Amino acid sequence: MAHEDDPLEHERASWKPSPGLAVAVTDPVHTPELPPHRERVTDQDPAAMKRAVRTVYTLFYLSIAGSIWAIAAYMLFPIESGRIVDIRNNNLFIGLGIALALLAIGIAAIHWSKAIVSDKEFIEPRHATRGRDTTREAAIQAFADANEESGFGRRVLVRNSMIAALVASIAPGIVLFRGLAPQDSPEHPHAGDPVYLLEQTMWKEGSRLAHDPSGEPIRAADLTLGSAVHVIPEELASLSHHDGYLEEKAKAIVLLVRLLPEDLTESEERKDWSYNGIVAYSKVCTHVGCPVALYEQQTHHLLCPCHQSQFDVTDHAKVLFGPAARPLPQLPITVDDEGYLVARRGFTEPVGPSFWERH
Template sequence: MSESKNHPTSTEVGAHTAGELVHADRFPDPGVPEHKPRLTDTDPKAAKRSERIITILFVLSALGTLGTLVAYFAVRPDGTTEGVRLSTVLLGVAMAVSLLGIGVAAIHWAKTLMSNHEYIDERHPTPSSPEVREVAVVALQQGVEDAGLARRGVLKGAAVGALALFPLTVAVPLISSVGNDWNVGKFRHTLWKKGVRLATDPDGRPLKASDLTVGSIAHIIPDVPAEERETEEWITEKAKAIVLLVRLNPEDIRSEQREGASYEGIVAYSKVCTHVGCPVALYEQQTHHLLCPCHQSTFDIADGAKVVFGPARRPLPQLPITVDDEGYLVAEDDFSEPIGPSFWERLK
């Protein structure tokens, strides 16, 4: 079937399109939109008001940095939950003021005082000619003049001061921690030892085997005297010793890390994930799986807490348990191996 003379062929359409591209310079250049001046461009009082606002924001940032240092040195965590919470909140609020002051001031400066003229910068082969470089230098100088750096000394001083002080919020804590104790061997041992009773977290109530039914779980800490729980070291030691206790049917237990480490189907495993140390506390009753909420590492507590999914590479350490003469659950020893993530001095 022959093509109609009234319709162009695909080749003709392609050639026509190519011709349009070649002669695209025939279309008029829309140019730069008309510049609309801001209030600060036409009203000196508005410009001065914006300058004061920006200066105040930079000063607030500097005060926030100083507040961070005060909070870091004056409100140290005292080992209690309330003390840690207060220190964290003060540090966070002060650092937020420091960062937000710089950020909001920079945005407000750019929107109200810096030049907002639009310019066309034609592309040229590199390197640029000396004439173009000279024009670029002039443009940069003009930009500096438009930003008002030379005639706004107070604002410039506030900005430099805020930016110069802010790194102290990070540098001072890092420098002051150089002398901290980095003895990772402390992870080899916890508060658990032979005869220490298992107590519920956080009320510290000793737990009997009869208190648990099949399928029930309990969050466990060592039963220590009340006065010890008030010491500064208690939070650190408690964090290493936290345990999840689960009662299974004895016949469901396929393996343990130590022979006889459970008691009548009750098993106890460290809650500190062996990946990066997050608390493992999500229990799935039907599969006997423990899930770490941070990175989804999954452990089978019916099979020695072996890893069945996720980035963890080691089972959760098991706490060997039994009961004392009064029927209370007690530890027979410390964990079967060091708790938490692997470290360079770990033997296994």
């Protein structure tokens, strides 16, 4: 309560608006009424509602057909054949099938929401949200009302066809994963064995180390101290793309580095794997297979740009940092009678990621 001698209280009591001052009187805010509800054709005509329902589940069935066609196209036009026409048809018809499947689902869902689901407007007053029993009961009733308005529970054909279309739309993607795991065949008996495939490269005894991609053989005398050269087997340069050039190169690519011989730390069994300070390691990272191509000349470290694994070139390319689980495979090398660098033999272990099961 204000004190009777309070000057502020006296000022409030004595205040009167001046004659020229307009005083606005604010009326209470009223909630605007909803506009009159306009019924749709499907609300007025039962036959129109039946047609709308028929259209929706037909679109869902059409989506299922598109998914089935995408799977069939994957089998009818196998990209494993290597023929450019099969690759084009594979991409075209699988894409058309998946596009039809997803587009039909989208159109059906939109038509369902516009023509079948109840569109009556309603007002939902705001209230304090508290976890009372009445609140939970109201939530349950809201789900029941939504189910009734959408017709999800009553319109069995629409519901079942939608579920089937959604499930079928996933099937082409699952089937396409098959291409990531080639299967054995009479022509390729080890196509499904990644360990065997990663053990078999084009490197063999006497294979000359050649520049990538020219295929020009490399003389040991031509390598300067600190140089890092990307090399492939000489035989690979003459291989055509149709004969698997890219597949073989992906496994056989090597980084050749020249250091001072005294900088190398070599185990007894690997003393003859290098030549006069020249060492060769697989470029395929042992983490997930990225190309290890960044060489730090001062530290003698190899860096994988994908996930920053680092390998020590001076010490059998052992892992210094990063997620790689094992050193880079080393290619044993020497020189031939003409002074060209050659492989003593192929890799003694599989190249590439360590997550493959190994012997």
